[in-house]
Amino acid sequence: MRPYKVVCHMATSLDGKVNGKNFDTPTTLFFGEEYESIHQKYHYKAWICGRVTFEEQVTYGKQVDLSKYPDTDIPREDFIADTEADAYAIAIDPSGKLGWEQGTIGDDYEDRRGEHIITVLSEEVSNRYLAHLRTIGVSYIFAGKSKQLDLKLALDKINRHFSITEFLLEGGGYINGSFLSAGLVDELSLILIPLVEGTQQSVPLFAYGDNPFQPGVEFILEKVEPLANSGLWLRYRLKQ
Ligand SMILES: NC(=O)c1ccc[n+]([C@@H]2O[C@H](COP(=O)([O-])OP(=O)(O)OC[C@H]3O[C@@H](n4cnc5c(N)ncnc54)[C@H](OP(=O)(O)O)[C@@H]3O)[C@@H](O)[C@H]2O)c1
Missing domain, CATH: 3.40.430.10 (Dihydrofolate Reductase, subunit A)
Structure with a gap:
């Protein structure tokens, strides 16, 4: 169970x-x-949405400029930025497409403002994208080597890391x-x-x-x- x-x-x-x-x-x-x-x-x-829904309702298709980050190898290990949040917004974004600008939901989604963002990625995402998430304080979890993620592994890890x-x-x-x-x-x-x-x-x-x-x-x-x-x-x- x-x-x-x-x-x-x-x-x-x-x-x-x-x-x-x-x-x-x-x-x-x-x-x-x-x-x-x-x-x-x-x-x-905690609530979970797919990449398309987050893009449509939260990030509005924004793209971040990753060129300022070096392409230095970052180990594909989970990064936990906040385990004390009152609420968590979880994105399933295998390729790292979502243009997050901060570690929490912002004013654009007033009902969920301030909730900590956890994104679920594949190991194929770029080093620069990971460097960006670490800089802004978005937690990330790896749930597969390629785009088809293991969603049970993702929830098992989130349950363990965040006690959700x-x-x-x-x-x-x-x-x-x-x-x-x-x-x-x-x-x-x-x-x-x-x-x-x-x-x-x-x-x-x-x-x-x-x-x-x-x-x-x-x-x-x-x-x-x-x-x-x-x-x-x-x-x-x-x-x-
Ligand atoms: N009526 C409601 O209650 C309600 C609630 C929420 C959303 N919506 C609507 O739903 C629409 C979007 O729905 P959608 O079905 O097109 O998109 P979605 O479910 O929000 O996102 C789909 C994306 O999630 C990722 N994904 C899904 N399954 C995956 C898996 N097993 N492994 C890895 N990644 C996976 C893929 O991202 P990549 O493409 O990046 O690979 C996929 O394209 C929006 O128009 C939104 O407004 C309605």
Whole structure:
């Protein structure tokens, strides 16, 4: 048995999508606030998102200038900058693409401001990027030699280094799919938005990229709570 639990907390349309051109309406913005308020209700110390979600919602595609750092070998060992933080934002960023500028979430994401950033990398990232993370105080964990990371190894290490026992997995669809196929999702917390998104290209709740054929995973309904504006909050636990 793992010494930690993972709850996948997401807001989805009626057709199971997590983004798309119709996700910008006043209705979906309302459910964005519900999403945040339920996130707070969990009182978990850590949440996890994929590189694409962090780029879209936190770093806004910023790139840092790495040319000021020397290309000196840095051992591929975990770097722990802060074990006393009140909360942790965990990014799955195998290639080191995210343009972090400080060791905590900044003013651009007010609800999560001040939370310490942990990034999960592959050993392929550059020495200069590691030097940058050390300089600004972002913690980093290695979870694989190449881009396809071992997510269980990542959570095992974070559990050990930071004593975190509860994680909210908060999308997007590809990172959710990766955690689900690694057997790392224990519960679902789904906000059902009364909207059919409809866009073909929009991302589903669980997505699998190049490996679309996955065994089915069953869940048991634990609780249903109506929300304002015809929404629902659904909670499921994994069927063992
Ligand atoms: N409705 C909601 O509740 C909600 C919540 C969160 C996000 N979203 C939306 O979801 C959308 C983004 O979703 P997304 O599915 O495209 O992206 P994502 O899940 O945020 O990030 C996907 C990226 O994570 C990395 N990754 C995923 N699995 C991995 C694995 N096993 N090993 C190593 N790296 C792995 C890869 O990064 P690299 O490409 O760098 O290799 C991959 O491209 C955004 O539009 C966002 O707004 C919605």
